[in-house]
Structure formats: structure tokens, C-alpha cells
Amino acid sequence: MSTITKAAAPNETPVKRDAPLKIRKRKTKRTAGDWTILAVAILVGIAIAVPFYLILINSFKSPADYSSGGPLQLPTQLSFDGIINFWNRVNFPEKLLNSIFISLAVSIFAVIVSVLNAYAIGIGRVKGRTWIVVLFLLANVLPQEALLYPLYFMFKSVGLYDNIWSVIIIFTVIQSAFGTYLLSSVYGTFPKEILEAAALDGATRWQMLWRVVVPISRPTLSVLVIFFFIWTWNEFLIPLTFLVSNANQTVPIAIASLQGDRLMDVTTTSASALLGLIPTLVFFLIFQRTLTQGITAGAVK
Structure with missing residues (x-):
């Protein structure tokens, strides 16, 4: 088999393809x-x-x-007298476990409820979806003070007053209102081609939710989990109202219990603020990369 070679023209200058490209760095002047x-x-x-x-x-x-x-x-x-005094005075390990349990439970349950609601509103296209989203938006701007008496009467009647699960239920509903409002707008622009391909493969609606929609929206859900945990950790008014017993109280309530009417130990109060800050700081540092990836997930297609 003969090979065909192309000769270069006499006036044609050879091109060096392997020549390194010189990139000029432009110096930007700050205004x-x-x-x-x-x-x-x-x-x-x-x-x-x-x-x-x-x-x-x-x-x-x-x-x-x-x-x-x-x-x-x-x-x-x-x-370390302030740290030791606060640790022993309020039984800080007990309050820490209460706050961690409540915050984790609320963040997980609120994300699950938000996903189910948003899947029905954003992808299922239920009737009156616009008004439903507006109702969830109004629930986000409703002050907590307006909810205290109705919630107190309701949980008192069902026997859940002064119970950790009462706070978990309340904050799950409150946080899921924001999560539903956010995810419904995200799922409203979900690519229909992916869902149609899953339906052609024989996937049910339940399988499309947990095997298609949830894995794709995992960065957004991770951000919601982090936000719900921190927001619930810092809540004060509702836990103060519904958790009367010392054994059920959270870290913010334990910190507030150090402030007296006429006398306050500044060193012990500072130590309590430091101990209350460390868990959320550690949680944020652990999931910092997850938070950054979740926020920037929609920036690059």
C-alpha cells in the first residue's frame, strides 16, 4: 500500500505546533x-x-x-473556673445532648417533609400550586410569638407539653415551610426529559423521587440540613416556653439561666457562650465544603 505525503509549498513557512503559548498576565488596577x-x-x-x-x-x-x-x-x-462552674452548674453534657438531638432530628425530618411537599408542588403540579407556595411563604414571615398560645394549648391537651418531641414537631413544621418554598421553585425547573426517561424504564413516582430527584438535588438538600441544624440550635423562645423541666432544656436556655436580676458573673457567662459556640463552629467546619459545593452547585452547568 502506498502512502501519500503532502509536500510543503516553497513559499509556505512551517508552523511549529509544539511551540509553547505565551500567556500575558494583565495587571488589573484597583479602582x-x-x-x-x-x-x-x-x-x-x-x-x-x-x-x-x-x-x-x-x-x-x-x-x-x-x-x-x-x-x-x-x-x-x-x-478554668468559669468553664468548670458553668459545666457543673447547668449539667452542660445533658443540655448539649438535648440540643444535638433536637437539631439533628429537626434538620432530618424537615428536609424529608420539604422534599415530599416540593415534589408534589413542583413536579407533581398539583392544582392551585401558586396559592400553596404563597401560604408557605406567609408561614415563614409569621412571628413565633403569635404561635405560642395555640401551640401551648394544643400540646398541653395531647400530653406533649414539657417534652422534647413537642419542640421537634414545631420546628420541623416551621423549617419545612421554608424548605418547601425553596425546593418547590427548584423542582419546578427540573428537567422533564430525565423524568420521562425514568418513566420509560418502568420507574414509579416513588422510585423517581428517591432514585432520580433526590440524588440530583443532594447539594441543595445538604445546604438545607446545615441551615436547619444551626437555626434550630440557636432557637430560644419556643424551647423556653415548652421545655420547663431542667432535664429537657437546651444550651441557649442554660446560658440564659446564668443571668440574674442584680448580679451576673461575666467570666462564667463568657465561658457558657464559648461552650455554646464550639459545637456549632465544629459542625460548620466539618460541613464547610458541603455547604460551599451546595451553594455553588447551580452556578456552573
């Missing part, structure tokens, strides 16, 4: 607006960091050290 935004960001960062700094240095001071040096001075020697 006055960029420097203003940077300065504002630095000021906001400092304003956020100052309270954490005060909590940290005052948590390891003795009352005498705080009285002599004030809140801004570094401790002359490390003192």
Missing part, C-alpha cells in the same frame, strides 16, 4: 470603588471578630482578674 469595598469588608470582619475575641479572653479569666483588668485586657493567668 477607588474596589478599595472602598475592601475597607468595608475589613471593618465588617473586625466588627464580627471583636465579640468572639472578648468571649475567648474573658472565658479564661478569674473574677479578680476581670475586676482589675477589665474586659479588654488579656488574662494574666489562665483560669
Whole structure:
């Protein structure tokens, strides 16, 4: 078999395909607006960091050290009296387990309820879906103070008052209202081709939900789990109203119990704030990558 070779023209200059491409880096000049935004960001960062700094240095001071040096001075020697006093006074491990159990249960149950509601509204296309979404939106803006008496009367009548499950049920409904409002708009733009392909393969509606819709929307669901956990952890009014017994109280209520009418131990209060902050900070650091991926999942197609 003969091979055909193409000769180069006499006036044609050879092209070096393997020549490295030189990329010129353009130096961008920062404008006055960029420097203003940077300065504002630095000021906001400092304003956020100052309270954490005060909590940290005052948590390891003795009352005498705080009285002599004030809140801004570094401790002359490390003192764990405030942490030990708060730990023993409120039985912090018990309060920590209550907060973790309530927050995890609410975040899981609220996401499940949100997925089921949004699947029916966004993909199932139920009648009057617009008004249903509006009702969920109104439920998000409804103040919790307006819910206290009806919820108190309802849980008192069914025997769930002063029970952890009463708070779990309340926050599951509240958080799922926001989750349904968010996911219904996301599922409303779900590609129909994927669902039609799954239907042709013989998948039922239940299988399409758990094998198609949920895996694709997993980044969004991960963000909701993280937000629901942190929001539930920081709740104060409803747990204070419905969890009367000391054994059922959460970390925010335990921190508030240290504040008296006329006297307050600043070092113990700072230590309580530090211990209450550490679990949520650890939770955020563990799932930081998941949160970032979930937020930026819809930015790149």
C-alpha cells in the first residue's frame, strides 16, 4: 500500500505546533470603588471578630482578674473556673445532648417533609400550586410569638407539653415551610426529559423521587440540613416556653439561666457562650465544603 505525503509549498513557512503559548498576565488596577469595598469588608470582619475575641479572653479569666483588668485586657493567668462552674452548674453534657438531638432530628425530618411537599408542588403540579407556595411563604414571615398560645394549648391537651418531641414537631413544621418554598421553585425547573426517561424504564413516582430527584438535588438538600441544624440550635423562645423541666432544656436556655436580676458573673457567662459556640463552629467546619459545593452547585452547568 502506498502512502501519500503532502509536500510543503516553497513559499509556505512551517508552523511549529509544539511551540509553547505565551500567556500575558494583565495587571488589573484597583479602582477607588474596589478599595472602598475592601475597607468595608475589613471593618465588617473586625466588627464580627471583636465579640468572639472578648468571649475567648474573658472565658479564661478569674473574677479578680476581670475586676482589675477589665474586659479588654488579656488574662494574666489562665483560669478554668468559669468553664468548670458553668459545666457543673447547668449539667452542660445533658443540655448539649438535648440540643444535638433536637437539631439533628429537626434538620432530618424537615428536609424529608420539604422534599415530599416540593415534589408534589413542583413536579407533581398539583392544582392551585401558586396559592400553596404563597401560604408557605406567609408561614415563614409569621412571628413565633403569635404561635405560642395555640401551640401551648394544643400540646398541653395531647400530653406533649414539657417534652422534647413537642419542640421537634414545631420546628420541623416551621423549617419545612421554608424548605418547601425553596425546593418547590427548584423542582419546578427540573428537567422533564430525565423524568420521562425514568418513566420509560418502568420507574414509579416513588422510585423517581428517591432514585432520580433526590440524588440530583443532594447539594441543595445538604445546604438545607446545615441551615436547619444551626437555626434550630440557636432557637430560644419556643424551647423556653415548652421545655420547663431542667432535664429537657437546651444550651441557649442554660446560658440564659446564668443571668440574674442584680448580679451576673461575666467570666462564667463568657465561658457558657464559648461552650455554646464550639459545637456549632465544629459542625460548620466539618460541613464547610458541603455547604460551599451546595451553594455553588447551580452556578456552573
